[in-house]
Amino acid sequence: MGTTASQLSKESLSEYQELTFLTKQEILLAHKRFTELLEKHEKDQIDARVSMGKIITLPELKSNPFKERICQVFSTSEQKDGSLTFEDFLDLLSAFSDSATLEIKSHYAFRIFDFDDDGTLDCADLEKLVNCLTGETNDAKLSSTEMKQLISNILEESDIDKDGTVNLSEFQHVISRSPDFVSSFKIVL
């Protein structure tokens, strides 16, 4: 099952409502915005894929420094090229929606920050993360001493089992103490 036509069928709509955290209006809006990104001939295809380059032109993602990582995490394509089907797109919106639970959000946040996809956040991942957060231009970066100090502080605070990396449970432990995370990890169309 998938988008069989440019209109969503009622059964698919209620099925998506059960499988995701989105409301009916949000699913319909997502469908509208997704079909705008498709080519004319793709609009009637089942399971049409939109390439990553087109997804990151959406205004909600355009200036997000994590846009490529987000597309790669939610993509189910075999070539790992970050292209999304409509269902992947719904998965994305569901994880970033208002009613998604803290566990789902922290799980996906961990995967987005794991730049080398090895299941843990090591020093290289953390450095790339901090550079994304502060901007890549030369005057916006931290100096290398500041960066080293920062990474060692982060590991000291969050690496509980002292193996030099942050794994998923340690990450979720830090996240659970933050009051702002659930409200800031949100993308609404």
Next chain:
Amino acid sequence: MAGEIQRQNSHIYDYIGGNGYDREDQSLRRRRVSSPASDQNYPHFNWDSTPEDEDEDSDGGPKRDIRCIPLPMHLRRTIREVQQMRSPAVSRDASWKGRQMLRKLRNKCKEFLYFFSLWRKSVQMIGGNFGGGVQSYFVFLRFLVVLNFVSFFLIAGFVLIPSVVFRSTNHHQPTSNSTDILTFGNNSNETNSTEQFMVYEVNQKTPFYQYLLDFLSGTGFMEYSYLFYGYYNITEMPNRDFSYNIPLAYILTAVFYFAFCLICVIARMGTAARVAVATGSSTGVSSYSMIVFTGWDYGCLGDRATKLKQKNILYQLQVDLEEESRKRHEADLSTSKKVILYSLRVLMTVLSLGFIGGAFYGIYRATQFSQETTDKRKIVQLIIQYLPSMVITAGNFLVPLLCDKLALVEKYSPSTTIILALLRAVFLRLVSLAVLLYTLWNQITCGGINTKKDRKLCLDNHTEFQCWETRVGQEMYKLTMFDLLITVAVFLLVEFPRRLVVDNCSCKPVQWVGRQEFVVPSNVLGLVYGQTVVWVGALFCPLLPAINTLKFVILFYCKKITLFQNCRPALKTFRSTTSTFFFLVVLLFGWGLATVVLIYSLSEIRPSYGCGPFHSSSTMWSTVPGSFHNLSNVTQEFLFFVGSQAFSIPLFALSIVVMCYVIALATVYGRSIALLKAQLKLESRDKQFLIKQIESLSRQAHIPTHHAGVQD
């Protein structure tokens, strides 16, 4: 994909990732060492688990679990189909069906509220462009607008409409038995007094500017209207078996209005309080890992907002790193320098208290002067009337500026400085309002003289206080109007010209001043101040919540326009969730002040003889016990029982027991978290020890080891 599912079926991997620590001991036992590292943190579904296990964990039925599984959608669909195939009996269960209906109802409610959410798109745009701190100010403003609007309906339904109905029926039926005392000239209730009632004269031929002045100060045509307390009467409509006791309704509505506002504010605090209390005790909120892992706002729209957020995070990180190195330096300060620093701090605190005290004295003198002087010329009269408001506004503007300069000398850390500045500003605002009220009280009761004879003498001497409630209502009305006028005036005359000057003139001093910043804390204090004034005045000016609704709506649009047109975003941001909690706590302070005023006016001060629904009672509250005796015997006995000791002492004891239980539970959870952390540390140390042992043994025995299989 199908092959992968079959592979998962043959190994029994537990469902890791997501359900916290309740499955952790299972996973530690069953996890195979040979699994590749990338699978450890990704969820695998336990195909062999029975549906009953899942039912126990979730409270919304097995469907809840589906959405919480972080797998792609086609896998979730397959899981759901497998679940449904395996357990058809569960889906026919009545309780499960009930839960389904409940969820559908909840979804429908959410969709309904989606349309009703006021200004949703505006608030989202503000949040995306200026950050969470500024957005929380507008969300708070929206909450106050809705609160005032709903409470206006409360007051309108119970007090205003019956008064209107009564007045119109009274006009139509002049021979009714209603006790409309205002048509009489004298009152013979008091035995040794013949008070003259105020006969309001409405001057028919008044010039236009007179209307404007009256509108601004609540006198003249506005005074004798539903706006103020003096217009309402004792009304009991004994005809037609229906009696509506307006004095009782007036009091009970006022009390219920306060209780309703309290419940709304506390309900709003709800989750924010839980989170603030839970995270407040742990290591500082702005720790490095917190900033890095949770600092990004995914709702940022546009390049400008993104660059701004990046600059913010960079600034925060640099400030924190710098503060850490500064603390390391400060720990090495010599004793003499420390003594100098502390004495400076004490001096600055004394100075700031002196500034605040000076502001209070100024307000006291201004209020006294304003109540005692009158002037023939209308404009000067208006200025004199507005003098207390002007002094309060000037004080609220100057004193924080001076305190900021003092804070530079004090050299606290940045977060302490912000909190101190806010506390000083809150203190200043609310206590200046209290000083105003105290001076009014002084005027009304002539310094607290309580005996009837002296009170009567005092009131007779002050002829303009024949209706003191209306007077107080007018004062609050003037404060509200002045606040609104100042906001609009500043908006038009200061903010727009400032932007024009900064944009078009490029000389150095102008550029150094720069565009205006939207400072959230002082704006929020303005809102809290306005709402407190409304609460204090609501008893004496029943329409004040409605006026306040309009004022806040105008304020919303003014602030939104000024934000987008004139402001540059602040470099130092305010955290959004803790700040919402803080705003609501400050609002509660204001509510507390208003409640004190309410209780005092209801129970201590004698209502004026000349106007209002209570002119024949000794205190406003005494109408309640009077009408209490009209209730049926059963109700009376029930209420007596509830108020008696036989009921309240067991209730008190029960609530203490519940509180002790909750505290014990919280301590146990804290201890178990510490234990689990220690266990994790031990486990990893064990693992590293075992790995070292294996390596040394294999080196001794010269056996080549498979590093790939062991090191994970």
